[in-house]
Amino acid sequence: MSSAAEQEAVRQHARAPEGRPGRVVWPGAPTPLGARCRVGPDGVAGTNFALWAGGAEAVELCLFDADGTETRLELTELTHEIWHGFVPGVGPGQRYGYRVHGRWDPWTGARWNPAKLLLDPYARAVDGDFTLPPEVYGHVRDWPQQHVADTVRDERDSAPHVPKGVVVHDDDDWSDDRRPKTPWPDSVIYELHVKGFTRLHPGIPEHLRGTYAGLAHPAAIEHLTGLGVTAVELLPVHQFAHEDHLLRRGLGNYWGYNSIGYFAPHAGYSSSGTAGQQVGEFKRMVRALHAAGIEVILDVVYNHTAEAGELGPTLSLKGIDNRGYYRLQSDARRYADYTGCGNTLHVVQPQVLRLITDSLRYWVTEMGVDGFRFDLAAALARSFHDVDMLSPFLAVIAQDPVLRRVKLIAEPWDVGNGGYQVGSFPPLWTEWNDRYRDAVRDFWRGALPDVRDLGYRLSGSSDLYAWGGRRPYASVNFVTAHDGFTLRDLVTYERKHNEANGEGNRDGTHDNRSWNCGAEGETDDPAVNALRRRQLRNLMTTLLLSTGVPMLVAGDEMGRTQGGNNNAYCQDNAIGWLDWTLPEDPGRAQLLALTRRLLELRHRHPVLRRRAFFSGRAQADGLRDLAWFTAEGAEMTEGDWYAPAATLGLYLSGRDIPGRDARGEQVTDDSFLAVLHAGDRPVDYRLPGPPWAESYELLLDTSLEEQSAAPGTVHRGGGTITVAGRSVVLLRVGS
Numbered sequence: 001m002s003s004a005a006e007q008e009a010v011r012q013h014a015r016a017p018e019g020r021p022g023r024v025v026w027p028g029a030p031t032p033l034g035a036r037c038r039v040g041p042d043g044v045a046g047t048n049f050a051l052w053a054g055g056a057e058a059v060e061l062c063l064f065d066a067d068g069t070e071t072r073l074e075l076t077e078l079t080h081e082i083w084h085g086f087v088p089g090v091g092p093g094q095r096y097g098y099r100v101h102g103r104w105d106p107w108t109g110a111r112w113n114p115a116k117l118l119l120d121p122y123a124r125a126v127d128g129d130f131t132l133p134p135e136v137y138g139h140v141r142d143w144p145q146q147h148v149a150d151t152v153r154d155e156r157d158s159a160p161h162v163p164k165g166v167v168v169h170d171d172d173d174w175s176d177d178r179r180p181k182t183p184w185p186d187s188v189i190y191e192l193h194v195k196g197f198t199r200l201h202p203g204i205p206e207h208l209r210g211t212y213a214g215l216a217h218p219a220a221i222e223h224l225t226g227l228g229v230t231a232v233e234l235l236p237v238h239q240f241a242h243e244d245h246l247l248r249r250g251l252g253n254y255w256g257y258n259s260i261g262y263f264a265p266h267a268g269y270s271s272s273g274t275a276g277q278q279v280g281e282f283k284r285m286v287r288a289l290h291a292a293g294i295e296v297i298l299d300v301v302y303n304h305t306a307e308a309g310e311l312g313p314t315l316s317l318k319g320i321d322n323r324g325y326y327r328l329q330s331d332a333r334r335y336a337d338y339t340g341c342g343n344t345l346h347v348v349q350p351q352v353l354r355l356i357t358d359s360l361r362y363w364v365t366e367m368g369v370d371g372f373r374f375d376l377a378a379a380l381a382r383s384f385h386d387v388d389m390l391s392p393f394l395a396v397i398a399q400d401p402v403l404r405r406v407k408l409i410a411e412p413w414d415v416g417n418g419g420y421q422v423g424s425f426p427p428l429w430t431e432w433n434d435r436y437r438d439a440v441r442d443f444w445r446g447a448l449p450d451v452r453d454l455g456y457r458l459s460g461s462s463d464l465y466a467w468g469g470r471r472p473y474a475s476v477n478f479v480t481a482h483d484g485f486t487l488r489d490l491v492t493y494e495r496k497h498n499e500a501n502g503e504g505n506r507d508g509t510h511d512n513r514s515w516n517c518g519a520e521g522e523t524d525d526p527a528v529n530a531l532r533r534r535q536l537r538n539l540m541t542t543l544l545l546s547t548g549v550p551m552l553v554a555g556d557e558m559g560r561t562q563g564g565n566n567n568a569y570c571q572d573n574a575i576g577w578l579d580w581t582l583p584e585d586p587g588r589a590q591l592l593a594l595t596r597r598l599l600e601l602r603h604r605h606p607v608l609r610r611r612a613f614f615s616g617r618a619q620a621d622g623l624r625d626l627a628w629f630t631a632e633g634a635e636m637t638e639g640d641w642y643a644p645a646a647t648l649g650l651y652l653s654g655r656d657i658p659g660r661d662a663r664g665e666q667v668t669d670d671s672f673l674a675v676l677h678a679g680d681r682p683v684d685y686r687l688p689g690p691p692w693a694e695s696y697e698l699l700l701d702t703s704l705e706e707q708s709a710a711p712g713t714v715h716r717g718g719g720t721i722t723v724a725g726r727s728v729v730l731l732r733v734g735s
């Protein structure tokens with residue numbers, strides 16, 4: 001806390017800038033928030049503007065002509081802390097922003113500064129980029145006394161340096177759209193970056209690469225449908241800004257986890273224009289994906305914004321009502337930071353909760369999306385300090401007639417105390433299961449102390465999710481995600497190599513649980529490369545045979561590499577983009593073929609897509625719906641689970657699948673035995689005999705480069721097969 005003298009000096013320094021008078025606007029209406037085209041009194045067309053700005057003393061609506069000329073209109077109507085007015089003659093394409101007047105007293109959290117043009121939190125489109133010169137900061141960045149710099153108000157006008165909101169007319173009719181509505185157990189998620197997935201695709205016209213239209217192109221959709229995924233999970237497409245420290249290094253925020261416009265599709269991914277055209281282009285992309293049977297899930301970042309902490313820029317919420325939108329510490333000059341990004345939205349505040357839920361409903365009802373993955377969802381579930389599964393945010397989602405019907409995925413942690421909440425989110429929610437990731441990685445690199453945890457992960461993680469009516473599909477299983485090594489890098493590097501990020505290789509996690517197979521980085525050693533290809537097949541096969549919802553990362557099916565960079569958030573270049581020449585390499589083409597085959601197998605066999613947890617109980621004939629076997633062909637004992645093991649047999653019974661099909665018939669399927677062997681030497685594996693099986697047909701063997709050589713061989717129950725070192729064998733049970 002600064003001294004009283006310093007505080008008074010700053011107050012004396014601060015003064016309101018002179019504004020140009022504007023003409024009177026009609027009263028308009030306080031709802032809906034944002035800029036909405038409508039017909040006003042006497043049939044006059046125009047736009048209604050409404051902005052919640054609790055505590056503000058005055059609000060000016062600023063309209064911008066094509067040449068940048070600004071016209072300021074004072075909003076004089078105030079209803080329940082919402083400033084509003086109707087402007088006749090204003091229609092789609094109009095660029096606008098706000099200037100909000102009020103006290104400048106950072107020691108109490110008040111940071112109003114009318115010199116700063118603010119983006120409407122409800123803007124449906126954004127035109128322009130945030131470049132972050134000194135003028136866009138509410139405080140004087142180069143104030144001589146740096147320890148109080150954030151408390152000195154900067155009087156320079158930010159309007160020439162910030163993007164503007166764009167009025168958009170919502171007139172789309174979605175009656176011709178058919179949402180796939182894929183049930184959770186049948187879902188396969190494919191995480192991708194709109195630009196990175198399409199930027200180098202040779203089948204997409206160059207002017208469409210890196211855009212929503214590029215993702216809607218038949219060449220892009222053909223890969224998705226040919227692979228067999230049911231949903232794309234798009235890295236953030238809300239309008240976002242680049243951080244100052246990245247811009248100074250000539251980089252930018254490539255991933256987009258720095259949102260500033262929760263209703264606006266990011267303009268940088270538009271091929272058709274940024275004066276509202278990006279909205280229509282996004283909608284056409286959704287329609288095209290839906291027509292191909294693919295759902296659209298958005299990765300959304302409602303836990304923090306691009307305004308960072310007290311030393312960050314003033315772009316929108318900070319200048320509208322800093323205390324109303326952000327969590328502040330007891331020293332209200334500072335921000336509570338549960339996200340590691342400088343600020344945390346104060347979700348328990350009604351206006352913040354309204355902003356988030358209005359945004360979510362908008363993307364479902366007017367933009368056509370099918371669900372959301374919530375970045376650092378634990379931060380949204382905090383009441384005042386602790387994570388609370390009865391928090392207002394979770395309660396509102398549970399009762400909302402729109403949102404409770406879409407796919408909801410939590411990243412169930414944040415960086416604050418008590419933030420790790422895997423397994424704790426309520427029914428309706430699925431979760432990224434990082435315990436699955438860690439167990440599978442550890443098993444295949446030979447670092448799992450026992451196999452108990454792996455058994456839970458492969459069978460749906462009942463220890464985490466078998467409560468409150470939750471099902472195995474509450475677990476979103478993944479081995480890799482955008483954050484961390486790619487699948488290929490996981491078997492190529494033991495250390496991160498993030499030098500290109502310009503942070504001295506300090507960024508990114510150290511806990512990669514990877515194994516380079518004997519050489520760090522790319523090598524010409526044929527034995528090492530053969531082992532790496534086998535490990536890729538092992539990891540992919542394990543993921544797609546596990547109970548739960550699998551998530552793949554774009555390019556992993558083709559052996560994509562980031563050169564060992566495990567934090568490519570700022571690499572908008574070949575490091576971050578998908579290389580579509582990869583399948584030209586025979587080994588990578590084989591991985592792609594294996595992935596397609598596994599997804600087809602998963603699609604055809606409901607035993608791999610269970611809607612309920614296994615019981616493990618023995619039937620009258622001694623069979624179980626799930627059984628585990630040692631290499632000797634004996635059922636595992638309690639002691640076996642607590643001992644290290646390199647070989648694990650997993651028996652899935654197709655006759656004991658709970659539930660009925662759409663016609664009310666009992667669901668039955670083939671039974672399977674999967675043998676996972678992480679040891680480096682071959683093992684003689686005794687196949688369980690009757691009553692488990694009379695015979696087994698070999699379907700897949702990851703020790704083989706070409707899987708076409710594997711199927712068809714039949715082995716006798718009770719007999720022995722040789723399982724190659726570090727491989728997975730999948731067999732179908734015969735009668």
